[in-house]
Amino acid sequence: MAKDFPTRAENYAQWYQDLVIKADLAENSAVRGCMVIKPYGYAIWEKMQAVLDRKFKETGHSNAYFPLFIPKSFFSKEASHVEGFAKECAIVTHYRLKNAEDGNGVVVDPEAKLEEELIIRPTSETIIWNTYRGWIQSYRDLPILVNQWANVVRWEMRTRLFLRTAEFLWQEGHTAHATKEEAIEETKRMLDVYADFVENTMAVPVYKGVKTANERFAGALDTYCIEAMMQDGKALQAGTSHFLGQNFAKAFDVKFTGKDGKQDFVWATSWGVSTRLMGALVMAHSDDDGLVLPPKLAPIQVVIVPIHKNDEQLAAITVVANKIVDELKKLGISVKYDDRDTHKPGWKFSEYEFKGVPVRVAIGPRDLENGTVEVARRDTKEKSVMQLTDLTLKISHLLDHIQDNLYKKALTFREENTHHADSYDEFKKKIEQGGFVMAHWDGTTETELKIKEETKATIRCIPLNAKKEKGKCIFSGNDSEQRVIFAQAY
């Protein structure tokens, strides 16, 4: 495995890029801006999907699937929605190719122009609300709680593996409700689901908050979000949940008759997380020696490496190793016994370290004599010799400890890099140093944009559950009710 990639301190962006590629998570494809997610990376995504999908179902949602293509006319029905996405849409204009007349390959058949062009979905609100119109007549049809796992396309100028690609994978939940209160409740419920997932499964602490008007989703009344801090101090939006009000119901004429016999427009929410979470995962935990994966998402949680001088020793080690494998599997732990003779143990150690496998077990001749194994953990690099007695239980606990430790480490890092600022000078200085800066803001878009222009920092969110604290806006000096989170962001 390559050692020739920069440390985080030397070049954070390059470190990330190299790590994603060299750890076999993903690579650039022949299509500009699009990535190939490789098996090891996809395995992590599948684990994320499995946990999230279970949580969605536990909160009453069902999966469905809507088309990749959206008629262009649907898009223009919700004004702010079009405005938000118009500049980054891929459009299908034709439906047939023909052989080129000069015999060189194929060309678009001009005869096969579509009457109405199709947009490749950048998100599915429009096609879904157009569909919901047919599903909803009465309050008895509500709520509709649907999620879809899908790919979407946003034609980005500048892309980075996982963090921003032209095509990405995600899930989008789209719900319909009879009342405003119920829709807002749903919006917040799903925000909590995301926060719980990112903190407990990904081991990444987040702030829950509301976006400012400026950062709001195109077509939403309120956008709730979770914001995480990466190791370079920048913020990364890890998930969003939108309260859409009646905007899409009005745009697509989706009404229902209430118990009182009166008609009203339906209330909506949408919420999503994407393969961007993969980027967050890498940037939150990994180090200069490679990936560090939280046990709950690691495709391989435990790897066993035999150390032997000859076939007899290997055979004896294999007996012990297989027993450990069986016991770990019974505990639901994914384990790999790597008895390949094509690589030396040292090579394997480095390889699995680079791939972020949380726990490594090495078994050699000395261990056979003593009834022990050597256990190494990836997060701290600590090694210890353990007795075979109760080994699998100890490993199981160790995995839990690693999961906890990663979260605590990330939390400590975030706390150490979160500062308060009470004047604009102090603010600029602290933003320069990186990290989050909690500061008072007067609530206007003008102030927000000016601060962004001068410092590159944006308001990541107005945190929920933060203590109210009167103060003066660092920029304008006007009154403010609470501090908001400023940071440079991905």
Place this chain on the structure above:
RNA sequence: CGGGGUGUAGCGUAGUCCGGUUAUCGCGCAUGGUUUGGGACCAUGAGGUCGCAGGUUCGAAUCCUGCCACCCCGACCA
């Protein structure tokens, strides 16, 4: 989409300014042997449309034109 940079074997590179036999070196790969508690060693070998397409020239990795891809910085965004 604007500014800058890079493109030579799977990866990293020398050579490019100043054109000249068979394109350099390391890693990796294959085969054989010795090895195996932190990326082993020796020997032999395979692997190249020098990003692509034109052009200049007796001759192009090298000079010229156009294009493509990727990286960094900006604008835009999850």
